[in-house]
Amino acid sequence: MVPRGLVALSGTRTMSLAGWCLVAASRAQHLPPPSLSLHPSQRVAVGDTVTLRCHLPRPAAWVELYKEGERTFKMCKDTDKEQNTVEFHLDDIRKEDAVKYQCQYRVLEPPGTSEKSDPVALLVTDHSYPPRTISLSPEEHVEMGTNVTIRCWNKPYQGSTFLHKDGHSAPIQHQEPDGGGTATFTLFRVSPADSGTYRCSYRLGGCCFLFSPLGDSVTLEVIPTSAPRGAERMSRRNLVVAVVSGCAAALVFGLGLYFILDARSFWIRRDESPCGEGA
DSSP states (O other), X not given: OOOTTOOOOOHHHHHHHXXXXXXXXXXXXXXXXXXXXXXXXXXEETTOOEEEXXXXXXXXXXXXXXXXXXXXXXXXXXXXXXXXXXXXXXXXXXXXXXXEEEEXXXXXXXXXEOOOOOOEEOEEEOTTXXXXXXXXXXXXXXXXXXXXXXXXEOTTOOSOEEEEETTOSSOSEEEXXXXXXXXXXEEOSOXXXXXXXXXXXXXXXXXXXXXXXXXOOEEEEEEOOOOOHHHHHHHHHHHHHHHXXXXXXXXXXXXXXXXXXXXXXXXXXXXXXXXXTTO
């Protein structure tokens, strides 16, 4: 049976390809590993289609895809000398597909097999499971520096709980179950950067990367801290004192300058008087 998602080749080419896919890795030269990415995203839903792209650092003859936990799962494709990316398509995603994948490539001259790529997890959402409910404490509008608590619960399922924030591709926190089906997340001393919409999901027990859908949302708005009334009155009093002090200083300076100029004028008039010296 041809593995799901593998396009069968014809004639002797198929036999030759299958033979090469079984060649022992002991003959391999040292080759840099490829990298693997998932498209359109790393998280898909049951029934969706996902494309796994194996990115090659050099030309290769064949590329193989491996699925974690299944020795018999191996998809193999031949390439041309100009290809730097090989795609594998998985259609109609199932729960069992929510595992890690790796790819590697083989070259002919000289013969060699690369190391496998770093594993990439396929995250699958199963909408048949109920989403988590969520609450926010204190209310949605809080001042900077406040500690905010977000609670998520769904008692029947005891998998790990994940806290998501809109605009982030990955969960921002996660927590193991506490036995009561409730997960509590705390955002300490929040700032405007913590403002946003939050949701919860949970990983289903017994499966690696199978998740519930995202649940209801709560929106957090962090507002600037208002000044205390006492501090505001103190600030106004300080302002009045500063203004009065400034005016008093200006008045003293003005009076001093007036007396200096008046005295100078008196002595000038006396010197200019005809009988100034002998008076």
